[in-house]
Amino acid sequence: MKIRIRRYHAMRKPSSVVQEWEIPDGLTLLEALAWIKEKKDPTLTFRSGCRSSVCGSCSVRVNGKERLACGYKPKEGDLVEPIRFAPILKDLMVDQKAAFDTLKRAKTWLESFRSDAVVTPKEEKRTELQSDCILCHSCYSACPVYESDAQFLGPFALTRDWRYIADPREGEPMGKIEAIQAKGVWDCTLCGECTAVCPQGIDPKSDILMLRTKSVQSGYNDPNMEQFGSFGLDF
Amino acid sequence: MYDVLIIGSGGAGLSAALAARDTGAKVAVLGKNYPTRSQTSMAQGGINAALGHVTPDSVQSHIADTLKSADTLGDEKRISRLCEKGPDAMKWLDRLGTPFSRLEDGRVAQRRLGGAAAARACYAQDYTGLKILHTLYDNTLKSEVEFLDEYFLLNFIVEESRVLGVTAIEMKSGEVKAIGAKSIVIASGGYSGLYRGFTTNSVATTGDGIAAAIRAGCVLGDMEFIQFHPTALEKSGILISESARGAGGKLLDGAGERFVDELKPRDVVAKAIWEKIESGESVYLDIRHLGEEFIEENLPQERKLARFYEGVDPVKDLIPIKPVAHYTMGGIEVDESHMSAVDGLFAAGECANAHVHGANRLGGNSLLETIVFGREAGENAAAFAKAHGEVKPASSEQFEKDRNFVAAIGHFTNQIDFYEKREFMGKIFYRNVGIIRNEMGLKGVLSVIRQMQKELPFMGIADKSKECNTNLTDFIEFGNMVELAEVVLIAAIGRNESRGAHQREDFPKKDDEKFAGVHSLAWKEAGTLCNEFKGLA
Numbered sequence: 166m167k168i169r170i171r172r173y174h175a176m177r178k179p180s181s182v183v184q185e186w187e188i189p190d191g192l193t194l195l196e197a198l199a200w201i202k203e204k205k206d207p208t209l210t211f212r213s214g215c216r217s218s219v220c221g222s223c224s225v226r227v228n229g230k231e232r233l234a235c236g237y238k239p240k241e242g243d244l245v246e247p248i249r250f251a252p253i254l255k256d257l258m259v260d261q262k263a264a265f266d267t268l269k270r271a272k273t274w275l276e277s278f279r280s281d282a283v284v285t286p287k288e289e290k291r292t293e294l295q296s297d298c299i300l301c302h303s304c305y306s307a308c309p310v311y312e313s314d315a316q317f318l319g320p321f322a323l324t325r326d327w328r329y330i331a332d333p334r335e336g337e338p339m340g341k342i343e344a345i346q347a348k349g350v351w352d353c354t355l356c357g358e359c360t361a362v363c364p365q366g367i368d369p370k371s372d373i374l375m376l377r378t379k380s381v382q383s384g385y386n387d388p389n390m391e392q393f394g395s396f397g398l399d400f
Numbered sequence: 401m402y403d404v405l406i407i408g409s410g411g412a413g414l415s416a417a418l419a420a421r422d423t424g425a426k427v428a429v430l431g432k433n434y435p436t437r438s439q440t441s442m443a444q445g446g447i448n449a450a451l452g453h454v455t456p457d458s459v460q461s462h463i464a465d466t467l468k469s470a471d472t473l474g475d476e477k478r479i480s481r482l483c484e485k486g487p488d489a490m491k492w493l494d495r496l497g498t499p500f501s502r503l504e505d506g507r508v509a510q511r512r513l514g515g516a517a518a519a520r521a522c523y524a525q526d527y528t529g530l531k532i533l534h535t536l537y538d539n540t541l542k543s544e545v546e547f548l549d550e551y552f553l554l555n556f557i558v559e560e561s562r563v564l565g566v567t568a569i570e571m572k573s574g575e576v577k578a579i580g581a582k583s584i585v586i587a588s589g590g591y592s593g594l595y596r597g598f599t600t601n602s603v604a605t606t607g608d609g610i611a612a613a614i615r616a617g618c619v620l621g622d623m624e625f626i627q628f629h630p631t632a633l634e635k636s637g638i639l640i641s642e643s644a645r646g647a648g649g650k651l652l653d654g655a656g657e658r659f660v661d662e663l664k665p666r667d668v669v670a671k672a673i674w675e676k677i678e679s680g681e682s683v684y685l686d687i688r689h690l691g692e693e694f695i696e697e698n699l700p701q702e703r704k705l706a707r708f709y710e711g712v713d714p715v716k717d718l719i720p721i722k723p724v725a726h727y728t729m730g731g732i733e734v735d736e737s738h739m740s741a742v743d744g745l746f747a748a749g750e751c752a753n754a755h756v757h758g759a760n761r762l763g764g765n766s767l768l769e770t771i772v773f774g775r776e777a778g779e780n781a782a783a784f785a786k787a788h789g790e791v792k793p794a795s796s797e798q799f800e801k802d803r804n805f806v807a808a809i810g811h812f813t814n815q816i817d818f819y820e821k822r823e824f825m826g827k828i829f830y831r832n833v834g835i836i837r838n839e840m841g842l843k844g845v846l847s848v849i850r851q852m853q854k855e856l857p858f859m860g861i862a863d864k865s866k867e868c869n870t871n872l873t874d875f876i877e878f879g880n881m882v883e884l885a886e887v888v889l890i891a892a893i894g895r896n897e898s899r900g901a902h903q904r905e906d907f908p909k910k911d912d913e914k915f916a917g918v919h920s921l922a923w924k925e926a927g928t929l930c931n932e933f934k935g936l937a
């Protein structure tokens with residue numbers, strides 16, 4: 166079987182080329198990449214770890230869709246590329262620092278523990294899926310708002326905020342709610358691209374809707390609506 | 401200059417970081433992967449604490465189970481401390497916001513794992529490690545721990561038996577850096593990666609920190625004890641959790657017959673499977689009789705893994721399995737305060753040998769160790785930094801040596817393919833240093849490993865670029881693996897008995913008279929490997 170891989174190296178000319186490789190059948194894409202590195206071309210560069218879809222190291226794009234390399238079986242002619250909207254370091258490896266840094270800006274942690282909180286299975290299930298996130302960055306690679314605005318907090322950071330805000334143990338959720346007003350929940354266009362690519366079946370778009378409701382309940386407004394509001398009064 | 405520098409960002413590293421930070425120390429965590437990609441994310445089963453939420457349990461019973469499994473190689477005092485601090489560790493994780501599975505009344509749910517007298521393992525579905533690790537990470541962001549992500553540790557800088565810092569490759573730029581610290585905690589994980597192709601572990605588990613430790617003057621202990629998990633997928637070595645057998649899964653041989661009580665301890669089941677495989681048969685896990693509905697409800701993860709990685713559907717097919725390397729009990733010898741033989745250099749988690757697992761680790765005890773001993777090590781390292789202050793290295797010898805070495809690797813002749821050697825090492829380790837060992841096989845592998853040591857300068861790398869050179873880091877990892885392989889082999893050859901995870905065909909009995917409570921130790925003197933069985937009559 167043949168697959169194509171987009172290679173990138175800043176020092177080469179041209180810096181980006183597509184190479185075709187003949188690979189054995191039956192491998193996962195990650196095994197195929199390792200096979201190429203070990204047997205054919207040791208310069209091929211990519212990240213890996215658990216090999217079982219839980220560490221979030223190996224996201225790539227296959228034919229334009231985000232996939233975990235270890236959770237995908239290649240098909241004839243597939244085009245494998247690095248994930249988007251992050252500087253490419255080499256081949257399939259991109260610089261993920263800026264995307265990781267959105268977590269800190271969104272304050273994705275339990276701010277103040279409520280010792281009287283009771284977490285029933287029902288409560289725990291409310292954010293079970295959100296806490297399945299493996300920080301694979303696929304959703305950032307799919308998000309059109311993150312593409313145009315690198316300051317946008319992005320789907321996984323927002324989902325993680327919801328996971329803590331909805332936790333009955335959180336005593337002070339307001340800091341997080343404040344942190345997501347600018348470049349956060351109101352900038353998202355609810356296009357659902359993040360939801361479509363998440364390997365864990367997480368739905369950041371719905372979480373963002375929940376966060377919007379929570380924001381309004383907490384006294385914040387949709388900044389886009391305010392303009393319409395004044396227009397409405399004139400009407 | 402950091403007060404505390406932590407090497408590795410799994411459960412142990414991040415727990416140490418948070419504890420050190422709590423004392424007000426300036427803390428950084430250095431790791432070759434981004435923190436959430438550490439192997440800790442893979443743990444499924446649970447973390448032990450004698451809470452007794454589901455069945456009656458006590459700290460005493462937890463201690464007794466752990467001591468029994470350690471088989472005279474556990475230190476009662478340290479095991480007691482670990483078990484006593486279990487409930488407190490759970491309280492801490494709860495306060496940080498870890499999303500554990502719950503009982504109706506809101507208490508943390510628990511389940512029973514092999515070798516435990518009670519339902520003692522707290523869990524978060526099949527994602528216990530993932531959820532603990534991510535919660536710890538979120539909290540390190542909150543408490544302003546610094547991160548040196550994708551920095552590859554090379555060596556420790558040691559002068560007059562005190563650690564003063566590390567050398568590491570910043571992978572993005574390819575530069576070798578020297579990073580100073582008043583104290584250091586090694587939390588770099590185990591060495592199951594020696595069994596490449598035959599392990600449940602992450603590809604990153606190559607024992608780098610342990611190899612750097614022995615080069616720096618630390619002592620390694622009990623390196624021959626490596627636990628094999630009975631049921632990994634045949635093709636990939638990916639773990640199929642014990643819960644499949646717990647729920648009634650059967651083990652079948654090539655003729656479709658059962659051959660072992662599936663609920664016996666891991667080493668017993670692994671050995672029975674190995675004997676079948678050695679005689680040329682295949683072994684299967686059969687859960688078909690449980691029915692699709694039950695499997696979908698209770699073992700969805702196992703079904704998903706078997707379908708994808710093995711190409712079989714457990715609802716109607718047998719699952720081909722093999723036992724593979726899963727957990728390494730041996731590691732860096734530490735004292736009560738988790739300090740190694742080098743002043744200011746601490747170790748915690750799977751890389752350390754804190755004498756709590758002994759000859760065999762109990763499922764759920766390793767996550768507990770990462771949290772409890774990780775925190776203790778972090779606190780003690782911060783206290784050490786405060787008490788001893790800053791010492792500037794008198795020479796830049798280590799840094800220059802390592803920088804020159806990394807530059808020189810690019811000029812190695814690369815006549816021998818180290819990837820091929822790495823694969824070969826995995827195979828011969830699995831066959832000869834695996835579940836059942838004998839002197840001839842062990843000595844055969846030792847001579848191969850010594851040959852590989854000599855051949856290293858003839859190996860080398862094809863990727864000559866500086867930036868993100870994973871060909872280079874793969875090669876350095878391989879060098880570390882070869883270094884540790886020798887230590888494992890010498891200990892395995894010397895232990896002429898069968899105990900826990902170390903089973904010798906030529907010495908099939910436990911020899912308590914000679915080996916009870918006797919630890920294998922290894923260290924380097926002027927670059928030469930030395931070893932001893934401490935207390936051997």
Ligand SMILES: Cc1cc2nc3c(=O)[nH]c(=O)nc-3n(C[C@H](O)[C@H](O)[C@H](O)COP(=O)(O)OP(=O)(O)OC[C@H]3O[C@@H](n4cnc5c(N)ncnc54)[C@H](O)[C@@H]3O)c2cc1C
Binds near residue numbers: 409431589749
């Ligand atoms: C599939 C699987 C399931 C498991 N299930 C359970 C379970 O249910 N319960 C249980 O108690 N235990 C379980 N274990 C064991 C447990 O997960 C590990 O023992 C534990 O997570 C080890 O944590 P650690 O912090 O010591 O190291 P790790 O999580 O392995 O982290 C090591 C860190 O060191 C860093 N590092 C390594 N080398 C270098 C270098 N050269 N330079 C810089 N950084 C480096 C890595 O980047 C990483 O951050 C399981 C293990 C596996 C593989």
Ligand code: SF4
Binds near residue numbers: 299302304362363367
């Ligand atoms: S939300 Fe999904 S796609 Fe985004 S980082 Fe988490 S697991 Fe990956």
Ligand code: SF4
Binds near residue numbers: 369
């Ligand atoms: S729904 Fe929002 S966060 Fe998700 S991809 Fe679209 S714009 Fe981005």
Ligand code: FES
Binds near residue numbers: 195213214219222236
């Ligand atoms: S290697 Fe861990 S998610 Fe693919």
